Amino acid sequence: MIAGMDSNGVSKTALIPPMNETMFEIESSLNHYLQRTFKFMILNSIPGSNSIYNNLVKDGYFHLAGRSYKIFSKPDNTLVADALIQHPSRFLGWIAINPLEPHSLDELETYIDCPGFIGVKVHPFMHDYSIKELDQIADVCQSRGKPMLIHLSSERDSFKYLPIKFPKLKVIYAHAGVPFWRELWKFAKNQPSIFVDTSSDYINPSIVKKTVQALGFRKVLYGCDGPYGMSKFNEYDYSLKKKWIEDLIIPNYQKDLILGGNFLEMIE
Numbered sequence: 115m116i117a118g119m120d121s122n123g124v125s126k127t128a129l130i131p132p133m134n135e136t137m138f139e140i141e142s143s144l145n146h147y148l149q150r151t152f153k154f155m156i157l158n159s160i161p162g163s164n165s166i167y168n169n170l171v172k173d174g175y176f177h178l179a180g181r182s183y184k185i186f187s188k189p190d191n192t193l194v195a196d197a198l199i200q201h202p203s204r205f206l207g208w209i210a211i212n213p214l215e216p217h218s219l220d221e222l223e224t225y226i227d228c229p230g231f232i233g234v235k236v237h238p239f240m241h242d243y244s245i246k247e248l249d250q251i252a253d254v255c256q257s258r259g260k261p262m263l264i265h266l267s268s269e270r271d272s273f274k275y276l277p278i279k280f281p282k283l284k285v286i287y288a289h290a291g292v293p294f295w296r297e298l299w300k301f302a303k304n305q306p307s308i309f310v311d312t313s314s315d316y317i318n319p320s321i322v323k324k325t326v327q328a329l330g331f332r333k334v335l336y337g338c339d340g341p342y343g344m345s346k347f348n349e350y351d352y353s354l355k356k357k358w359i360e361d362l363i364i365p366n367y368q369k370d371l372i373l374g375g376n377f378l379e380m381i382e
């Protein structure tokens with residue numbers, strides 16, 4: 115992983131404990147077509163897009179392109195803690211918390227003040243819960259000044275809930291705010307504490323461009339939640355998703371903020 119970072123000019127990255135078995139999709143034109151259709155439907159709020167999204171997660175498994183990947187209901191934070199000890203100059207870490215697990219607040223307290231851990235990652239979509247389950251975690255994060263990285267479920271208006279209840283909480287919505295996109299951007303535009311990230315195959319260059327146009331370069335962060343592709347199993351490649359930012363037609367200083375400056379400011 116460090117070699118991949120070096121070859122793409124990534125000096126430091128914030129790790130997240132795995133939420134599921136390693137996903138690997140074989141490239142195929144059918145997959146491309148299905149993904150394009152899915153994105154188009156979400157972007158344009160076409161009825162049925164939510165049910166396609168919801169069907170990705172069922173019975174503790176993530177289902178994609180005919181394959182199923184087990185979801186880990188209690189992500190293993192020790193993996194990231196160990197990596198931070200081994201490579202403190204290259205890695206930061208997100209604490210992954212599932213509020214439905216017993217002792218989740220104790221788990222949060224175990225790591226929140228450890229050097230290198232910069233915030234909390236939560237997954238209402240894969241872990242299948244209402245945004246309201248995050249009240250206590252959000253309260254801790256707000257009072258400690260730690261951001262929350264949230265991969266939203268399709269729960270209606272869930273993107274409004276925490277920013278309204280915890281106005282000083284810094285929130286990053288993963289994958290440009292999937293599955294809400296335009297609706298979320300409209301809301302986030304005037305909310306100083308909401309940011310979005312531009313990672314993973316949930317999005318593509320066109321959605322990245324629309325995100326930056328809608329929110330401006332100060333609210334967009336490259337790659338919090340999977341800023342890579344994978345052309346071989348378990349080999350992560352930053353080049354493609356990073357290029358999505360590099361290819362934007364905006365001044366270089368704005369790209370630098372998206373690629374790291376905004377994030378550094380947030381975690382200071």
Ligand SMILES: [Zn+2]
Nearest residue numbers: 265288289339
């Ligand atoms: Zn995600």
